[in-house]
Structure formats: structure tokens, C-alpha cells
Amino acid sequence: MSALVQIADLKKVYQTGEVRFEALKGVCLSVAAGDFIAIMGHSGSGKSTLLHLVGGLDRPNAGSVHVGDFALHTMNETALAKFRRVHIGFIFQFFNLIDNLTVRANVELPALLLEKKDKKAIRERSKRLLERLGIGGQSDKHPWELSGGQQQRVAIARALINTPTLLLADEPTGNLDSASSQEVLQILSEFNEQGQTILMVTHDPIAAARAKCVLFIHDGCLVDSMPGGSAKKIAQRLAELR
Numbered sequence: 293m294s295a296l297v298q299i300a301d302l303k304k305v306y307q308t309g310e311v312r313f314e315a316l317k318g319v320c321l322s323v324a325a326g327d328f329i330a331i332m333g334h335s336g337s338g339k340s341t342l343l344h345l346v347g348g349l350d351r352p353n354a355g356s357v358h359v360g361d362f363a364l365h366t367m368n369e370t371a372l373a374k375f376r377r378v379h380i381g382f383i384f385q386f387f388n389l390i391d392n393l394t395v396r397a398n399v400e401l402p403a404l405l406l407e408k409k410d411k412k413a414i415r416e417r418s419k420r421l422l423e424r425l426g427i428g429g430q431s432d433k434h435p436w437e438l439s440g441g442q443q444q445r446v447a448i449a450r451a452l453i454n455t456p457t458l459l460l461a462d463e464p465t466g467n468l469d470s471a472s473s474q475e476v477l478q479i480l481s482e483f484n485e486q487g488q489t490i491l492m493v494t495h496d497p498i499a500a501a502r503a504k505c506v507l508f509i510h511d512g513c514l515v516d517s518m519p520g521g522s523a524k525k526i527a528q529r530l531a532e533l534r
């Protein structure tokens with residue numbers, strides 16, 4: 293497997309007035325195509341910051357981020373926006389769906405924003421994705437008519453509509469009950485088995501256990517890694533990072 297994501301000595305500093313906070317202190321990371329990696333850490337450890345830099349939502353203060361042939365740390369805002377639209381699917385804790393659009397319109401929106409588009413093919417693909425995710429019957433509803441688990445499945449369909457190079461998930465189960473969490477994690481595992489590369493950040497050991505590999509972040513540094521599988525072992529390691 294070739295490295296799809298290569299991160300070297302990545303640093304991110306937040307400056308709020310006089311206060312300077314180093315959120316990432318030199319992170320190195322490599323993600324192979326087809327991987328499912330969980331980044332695990334306590335609140336404030338730098339998980340979202342790292343994910344935002346990998347997805348081109350923000351820019352680093354130092355270091356490099358390569359995703360495929362793109363050197364994100366050298367790109368301007370316009371180039372990053374285009375890169376995100378074409379190559380990245382994002383899933384967030386609070387779904388971030390657009391309330392006044394139907395489920396179908398939410399899913400199709402990122403595809404309709406692409407330069408080259410085929411509306412008929414997009415409709416077919418959104419239909420297939422929604423059916424595949426078990427919410428084919430909800431297409432004409434609005435997000436607020438659905439349960440949290442259903443809304444997250446809509447968000448997954450939206451993230452996958454452009455067949456992204458990389459699926460990034462920020463606490464995807466953080467706002468779900470345990471049954472819905474398991475469903476969402478099962479869906480992510482199945483897409484990964486079909487070849488989708490996934491990078492997920494979470495502070496939930498049960499979610500992290502579903503990944504092939506778990507990386508631990510603490511105070512802006514990656515400090516350890518272990519295989520997925522055992523939520524108990526992951527929880528133990530996390531507890532040691534206080």
C-alpha cells in the first residue's frame with residue numbers, strides 16, 4: 293500500500309490576543325490508502341485541529357501535509373476549497389446538515405458544486421447511497437424530521453457522494469446513543485472494507501476500537517499507537533494519558 297497522507301513535523305499555533313497556544317507541536321503521520329485510522333485523545337489534545345489540517349480546512353504554521361499529489365501547506369484558500377470539494381468527505385459530531393434542504397438535496401449538494409456534473413448520474417448515486425445506508429425512504433424529508441442516527445447517515449451519504457479520496461470523521465458518534473453509534477461505526481467499517489480510506493478522531497474507546505490502527509494524541513503530540521480491536525485496552529491507554 294502506498295502512503296496517501298504524509299504529514300511531517302506539523303505545527304499549529306492559535307493566537308488569541310496576547311495568548312499564544314501551541315495546539316500541534318510537530319506531528320508526523322502517514323496514512324496508507326485503504327487504511328482506517330482512529331486518532332484518540334482527551335478533549336483539547338489537538339484532534340480536531342489535526343483533522344482540519346489534513347482536510348485543508350485550516351493551514352499549519354510549520355511542517356507539511358501531503359494528500360496524494362497535493363501539498364496542502366503550499367496551497368492558497370481557493371485551491372484548498374477546490375481540493376476539499378473533490379477529494380475530502382467530512383463527517384462531524386453535529387451532522388452539519390442544511391435544515392431547509394431535503395435529505396436528497398443535502399446529499400447531492402457537494403456533487404452539484406463540482407465543475408463537471410451530470411445531474412442524472414448524481415441523482416442515481418444519491419439514491420443508491422441512501423438506499424445502501426438504509427434511509428432510501430427518507431429522501432424527501434428534512435433533516436429535522438429524522439433521528440440523530442438517521443441524520444448522521446445522511447451526513448455519511450453527503451460525505452461519500454463525490455467518492456472522496458479520504459473520509460474524515462470528527463467524533464462521528466459523539467452525539468449519538470449507543471445503538472446508533474454502533475450502526476454508524478458498522479457503516480464506516482463496511483465502506484473501509486470496500487476500500488474507503490478513513491481517518492476518524494474520537495475520545496470514545498468503543499469507536500476507536502473499530503479502526504485498524506489507533507494513534508494517541510496528547511497535548512499536541514502523537515505519543516503512542518496500537519491496533520484497533522479492544523476498546524478496553526484503548527480505554528486503559530487513554531486513562532494513562534491524564
Ligand SMILES: Nc1ncnc2c1ncn2[C@@H]1O[C@H](COP(=O)(O)OP(=O)(O)O)[C@@H](O)[C@H]1O
Binds near residue numbers: 308337338339340
Ligand atoms: N480557533 C482557536 N483559537 C484558539 N484556540 C483554539 C482554537 N481551536 C482550538 N483551540 C485550542 O487548541 C486546543 C486543541 O483544540 P482541538 O483541536 O479542538 O482539540 P480536540 O478536538 O482534541 O478537543 C484546545 O486547547 C483548544 O482550546
Ligand SMILES: [Mg+2]
Binds near residue numbers: 339340341462
Ligand atoms: Mg474536537
